[in-house]
Amino acid sequence: MSDAIADFYAVIPAGGVGSRLWPLSRAEAPKFLHDLTGSGHSLLRDTWDRLEPLAGHDRIAVVTGRAHRAAVEEQLPGVPDLNVFLESEPRDSTAAIGLAAAVLVRREPDVIIGSFAADHVIRGTRVFEFAVQQAVEVARQGLICTIGIQPTEPAVGFGYIKKGDELVVQGAPEAATVERFVEKPDLDTAKAYFADRSYLWNAGMFISRADVLLAEIQTNAPELHAGLIELAEAWDDRDRRGPAVDRIWPKLQKIAIDYTVAEPAAERGKLAVIPGHFDWDDVGDFASLAKLNSHGRKNELAILGENARVLTDAASGILVSNTDRIVSLIGVQDIVVVDTPDALLVTTSEHAQRVKGVVEALKLTGRGDVL
């Protein structure tokens, strides 16, 4: 695909620390700023590069914290200033995506926005592009459209989308309604979903006309909507933006877009889904990171870190090396070692989910400096 999709504007909410990836991911250097795939680029940059052919260079907005402004601009040199939306503090995904929608619809009434997290990994560019293209065609019809990932295994770490009846939309041969959303299942349920094929992973991708999205927010969170509209009116006036953010943003309801848009729209038959047949991962923990970087080779050690200096003997799992120290791993299987200047983590893939508990313990013991 070489031409951008008409009316399409990509929105990248770049928030979330990723505390299960501590001590790699930090409040000051969250997950999206890291290269987690060995691509040589941060996840944010990879996300941007994936969207540029679909939206065009000047039609990708990033919504992120003020604290990350410099890092984001370093990752995305040449990004137009008016496409960087800075939050004074995190207010969850409805506020982030809703702000972009409210500002963009004022600039361009027919705009169709597609939101894609800054810290997910996708492989299979053409298949991804075809899914987005279909989703935009669905959105043109006034529906809200998500892209649900066709599962490649019975995962228990993701929420699912139950696909319903097929929809007839020109240019979107795979479009279907969303019957319902389901929470992270247990393993038996996940196996049943996997066999069924009509359950897709919820990857949090939403494509919609901006006005349709805002109407949905207005219905389900009217105060939040009013705040976003007020903020958007001031946004493109340089003198008014800062004071408006300071006044309005901190009071906005913190609520995920799943509850203000996706689930209510699904209940009223207004949510469509396009199955995504590409490899996708939200890299939720180090087990996921290890798998992602193993490239299917078991019993090998994946190494992340440009300058990693490693000596291993019978080691498998993943080493993340963010220092210039010599690291030696001997006779450790499925190990997770994360070596950073001020913190070291040693665990295994099996226990990767427990990392979040350490982060919480560090908060409680006043060690926020390493979070």
Place this chain on the structure above:
Amino acid sequence: MSDAIADFYAVIPAGGVGSRLWPLSRAEAPKFLHDLTGSGHSLLRDTWDRLEPLAGHDRIAVVTGRAHRAAVEEQLPGVPDLNVFLESEPRDSTAAIGLAAAVLVRREPDVIIGSFAADHVIRGTRVFEFAVQQAVEVARQGLICTIGIQPTEPAVGFGYIKKGDELVVQGAPEAATVERFVEKPDLDTAKAYFADRSYLWNAGMFISRADVLLAEIQTNAPELHAGLIELAEAWDDRDRRGPAVDRIWPKLQKIAIDYTVAEPAAERGKLAVIPGHFDWDDVGDFASLAKLNSHGRKNELAILGENARVLTDAASGILVSNTDRIVSLIGVQDIVVVDTPDALLVTTSEHAQRVKGVVEALKLTGRGDVL
């Protein structure tokens, strides 16, 4: 015991890097300079403190490399200058102990020296003292005497001493001849030795009149002996010592005292042994270090490092922390983590012996800077 033993002089050969304890132990900071027991003191200091009641403060000689002079003096403040014997380079144990013997016998013809490695761990001070006291009484008879440790398990990591007939020596009720030395056994052999009770661990402790020891070296390594005598003649003349070391020391044969003294003396029935009923360990690798610091508690994590800042969840084994980093260990059993400013090791007790291979690989790849 409050009085020093007459004629007794303790000699502490402080050499050997301990490459199985890399990256804790280094060429520049060898094993004997580390606190491996959490005592708050280095092994060298602990060795010194153990010997002081037996020999007296001014009668403990340390033989070490020139490079370690400052570190040794820091560990042993107030040690008389004439008791620090500096090697220009390592020439193995015959040269180290033989030098001390040759110098001390000139100062004091009837001196009885006892050599004790600087980097072993002993628990049970009174029992140790009684063993040394007996060994000195045996040495007075003109025999060379070793102290062999009564095994507490069928260890495969140590050489053994086969105890022979009992000796009748006043003040040494446990004295016996040494029948022979045996190399590190396999497990079945070790089990048989353990059941037999007449096999003792060879801890490299030798107690002898200095003249008897030197005569044994003269018989079995005459050139080395001649070099030591020549060096000793110059030693106590400050102007001659340095040039003599530079001229003679580098040419001395590198050979362990086992081959120049212990084994030949045993063959001629001139070697006696006192069984040591105290806890002893040479702390040969991290498995040994972990065991030593577990104090019998399995499934716990032993931590070495004054300023260790550690967060664990279901971890056992040993952490050596020589940095001020936060270290988090989650769900790792029998783990060995050694965190130093320029090198990190992660292995398990089971694979602790393989650490030496890493050190060799680092040498081959030109990374001597971290050794």
